[in-house]
Amino acid sequence: MNKRGYRALIPEADAISLGERLITFIGALLSILAVAAVSNQLIGGAGLPILVASMGASAVLLFAVPHSRFSQPWPFVGGHLVSALIGVGCAQWIPNLFAAAALAVALAIVAMQYLRCLHPPGGAVALTAIIGGPEIQSLGFSYVLAPVILNVMLMLAMALLVNNLAPHRRYPEVAFGRQQADQQQEKELEELNFTENDLSQALRDMDTYIDVSKRDLSAIYELARMYAQQRQIGDQFCRDVMIDDVITVEFGSELEEVWRLLRSKGISGLPVIDRARRVIGILTLTDLLREANVSSHEHLADQLREFLKRTAGFESDKAEVAGQVMSSPVITMHKDEPIATLIPLFTEKNIHHIPIVDEQNKLVGMVTRLSVMKAM
Numbered sequence: 001m002n003k004r005g006y007r008a009l010i011p012e013a014d015a016i017s018l019g020e021r022l023i024t025f026i027g028a029l030l031s032i033l034a035v036a037a038v039s040n041q042l043i044g045g046a047g048l049p050i051l052v053a054s055m056g057a058s059a060v061l062l063f064a065v066p067h068s069r070f071s072q073p074w075p076f077v078g079g080h081l082v083s084a085l086i087g088v089g090c091a092q093w094i095p096n097l098f099a100a101a102a103l104a105v106a107l108a109i110v111a112m113q114y115l116r117c118l119h120p121p122g123g124a125v126a127l128t129a130i131i132g133g134p135e136i137q138s139l140g141f142s143y144v145l146a147p148v149i150l151n152v153m154l155m156l157a158m159a160l161l162v163n164n165l166a167p168h169r170r171y172p173e174v175a176f177g178r179q180q181a182d183q184q185q186e187k188e189l190e191e192l193n194f195t196e197n198d199l200s201q202a203l204r205d206m207d208t209y210i211d212v213s214k215r216d217l218s219a220i221y222e223l224a225r226m227y228a229q230q231r232q233i234g235d236q237f238c239r240d241v242m243i244d245d246v247i248t249v250e251f252g253s254e255l256e257e258v259w260r261l262l263r264s265k266g267i268s269g270l271p272v273i274d275r276a277r278r279v280i281g282i283l284t285l286t287d288l289l290r291e292a293n294v295s296s297h298e299h300l301a302d303q304l305r306e307f308l309k310r311t312a313g314f315e316s317d318k319a320e321v322a323g324q325v326m327s328s329p330v331i332t333m334h335k336d337e338p339i340a341t342l343i344p345l346f347t348e349k350n351i352h353h354i355p356i357v358d359e360q361n362k363l364v365g366m367v368t369r370l371s372v373m374k375a376m
Contacts, residue, residue: 023166027063031158032056038154043146049135052151053128054080054121061120062159066171070119073156073172075112079119080152083108084144087129091137101130222344238342239335241372242356242365248273249283251323258283258322269353272326277362279355281326291325332357335364339372346372 032055039050058080061071069075087104094100108126112118129136129143136143163171249258249270261270262285269284331345332355342354346369356365 020168023162023169024063027158027162027166028059030162031059031063031155034158035151035154039147039150042150046146047135048139049132049147052080052125052147054124055151055155057121057124058119058155062155063162066159066163066169067173071159071171075117075119076156076159077152078115078117079112079122080125080148081144082111082115082117083119083122083126084129084148085141086111087126088141088143090126091130092140097130101127104130227340236339237335238333238337238339238356238367239365241339241374242335242367243371244365246271246355246363246366248277248363249322250274251280251321251326253322255288255320255322255325259288262288270322271330271353271355271363271366272322272328273363279330279332279357279361279363281323281328282330282353282355283322283326284353287325287327330355332361333367334358339367342367342372 032051035055036051044050058076061068062076065071083104086108090100090104090107094103104126105123108122109118112122125148159171163169247261247265247267247270249261249272251272251274253272258270262268268286269282271279272281272283274280331349331351333342333345335356335358345351345354352369354367355363356367358364
């Protein structure tokens with residue numbers, strides 16, 4: 001067989017770091033040890049098997065691909081429960097071993113699909129109930145509770161512990177902030193010029209089970225687009241496209257002066273710096289409008305003029321200096337950063353200006369959406 005033939009048989013290497021592989025190893029090792037030890041303490045003396053073989057396959061999913069749809073708590077718990085019940089039922093009511101084994105696995109798969117708890121090791125649980133030998137068969141439906149559910153709950157506890165202690169992992173995948181995550185996904189999809197319905201229809205048209213969420217699909221697409229833009233732009237950095245002569249204000253700069261600079265220079269944002277030229281915030285026209293509580297576009301100039309008037313002779317709650325109105329903290333970027341990394345920041349954060357800093361975090365320039373568009 002030639003090289004091309006071998007490549008067709010062997011999949012491409014996964015782009016996973018050594019650290020991620022180490023977390024997978026530690027998670028699988030500790031979880032099986034913990035499940036075996038605790039199960040042995042609870043049911044070992046009763047003559048029951050302390051481990052279900054499917055736990056090995058589940059460990060692969062829970063710790064190697066914790067964000068997979070197959071690895072989430074309901075597929076993991078529900079898949080084992082449903083499959084175990086079906087397996088025991090077939091073992092008790094179908095006398096032919098081969099027919100019982102085949103029907104148990106097939107029914108378990110269909111049941112998991114309908115109940116939205118597809119978990120591949122579930123097929124092994126159903127099959128074990130048929131061919132596990134007299135020791136398993138004698139348990140009847142007790143097999144579902146111990147060792148199956150006992151193993152499952154212990155393994156789930158370890159998955160929650162290990163995966164949530166590891167950086168860059170989240171388990172369950174949508175456990176917290178589901179509403180915020182859905183809103184973020186909708187925003188990301190809109191920025192990619194297609195909707196959630198478009199993705200759903202595309203998945204239906206493919207008519208096969210794809211183990212990736214719509215949110216992950218949009219994230220993959222966005223990252224790929226960023227790398228494509230970086231390739232098209234080439235080796236251009238922030239220092240190549242930034243505006244060098246940046247107009248700045250300080251914390252104590254009066255708002256009247258800020259407004260005069262914005263109008264006279266025809267700009268919409270000013271970085272706020274300290275005496276060492278470190279960026280401490282940014283003040284935009286939007287910040288002024290928000291602070292002035294402008295209610296409509298009618299008489300906009302009059303409303304702003306009234307807001308910017310200083311109250312003489314007594315204390316006022318009205319904001320008077322830049323530091324009281326500026327947005328802070330502010331997103332900055334190092335001058336040697338590729339400009340392709342700025343593009344998602346402009347869209348995701350809905351900003352128009354990014355101050356550029358040097359090694360001492362001092363302001364050296366400003367990049368705007370327009371300057372990046374010109375570079376592209």
